[in-house]
Amino acid sequence: MDVGRETMGLVAAFLDRERHSITAYGQSGSPDNRPLDGDTMFEIGSITKVFTALVFADMVLRGELAPDDRAAKYLPASVRMPDFEGAPITLMDLATYTSGLPRMPSNFAPKDWSNPYIDYTTERLYDFLSNHKLGHKPGKHYEYANLGFGLLGHILELRAGKSYEELVISRICTPLGIEDTRITLSSSMQQRLARGHSAALTPVANWDFSVLAGAGAFRSTANDLMKFLRMCMNPADGPVASAVKMTLSKRRPMMEESDVALGWFISSRFGDELIWKSGGTGGYASFIGSSIKTRRNCIVLSNAADYNPNIALGMHLINAAYPLAKIRREVPVDPAVLAAYAGRYELTPIFALTVRADGARLFIQATAQPEVEVYAESETEFFDRVVDAQISFARSEGGVAPSLTLHQNGKDLPGKRLP
Incomplete structure (x- = not known):
């Protein structure tokens, strides 16, 4: 596998x-280019x-809250939590990606998109919740949940009277002897932090979180996470072990051959059950997982935003039946060809792709999403390094491209150029 073309550096445990x-493998990119090892710090994102789910389970087992409690119970009375035809959002709905809330709040x-979460405040969260209408009944519809887990982490800290980070440290990290899993880094951790890089392998800023910390704020090391994973997959007696058992025992359907537990994803293919979770920030990708069949962890x-290759590599390492990601090779394309692709393409009445050429580079922005750079595999085929998506353009000799097709999630979605 040509890992070097896809990432800056990797640490695998x-x-x-x-x-x-x-x-x-590779480089830390830190000021002193410190060698990568099991104690190198990375942002672990999601x-x-x-x-967050473990703290929730621990608080349930201690009788501090109940799984079926309404989320609204722990928020200020001024917050008007949305419901669906009278069905409220429960804490269990938040913990299993089934709250009915969108992936991200509309406000x-x-x-600064290089550090996007830092200025999303409690006030903005409450304003969104008070004005949002659910499109799905809570508990019945899976949707990835940065908003939901950020809200759950916020509710847990309100209930406990401690910050979210203090809760995770006191309830999980300290009992397990995990000393390098933190949001706030000590000077030693800061020195061991690998520099984050974009999908194009350029240095980027670290991410900081405000009210949505429960969705993705932690940093950790391979050694810490392996200690944590070893306990999760073979929990002994004790308060953390009991919480782990609860997070894995409660499951809801996600999609074909996949379920969600509390925080975890469960994949059932190739006669196996993989328990896993991935994470990604602007400059890092992470994977943690275990196979029930092979017993590999x-x-x-x-320290690069190579999310999908990273997930594929992790799954392949714990069960070789899961294929590695295709390595896509970038080729140069004449800027005049790229200029012919610039324009706006309608894929559905509410979803369009805006294509912009800048010399020898091509950028695409989907409706209500940030602009991303795409990379050429040929004169007509392009790929995204942030998500597993590809774009193919129809060429018109001597004129602008009349259409494109988005290839994502096993689907091909055509779009015609708008006037």
């Missing part, structure tokens, strides 16, 4: 029954959701 290994409008941490 592997546990095959009792055989434990750490492998490092793996944070597993910790999420960062001043794996952590993969990258």
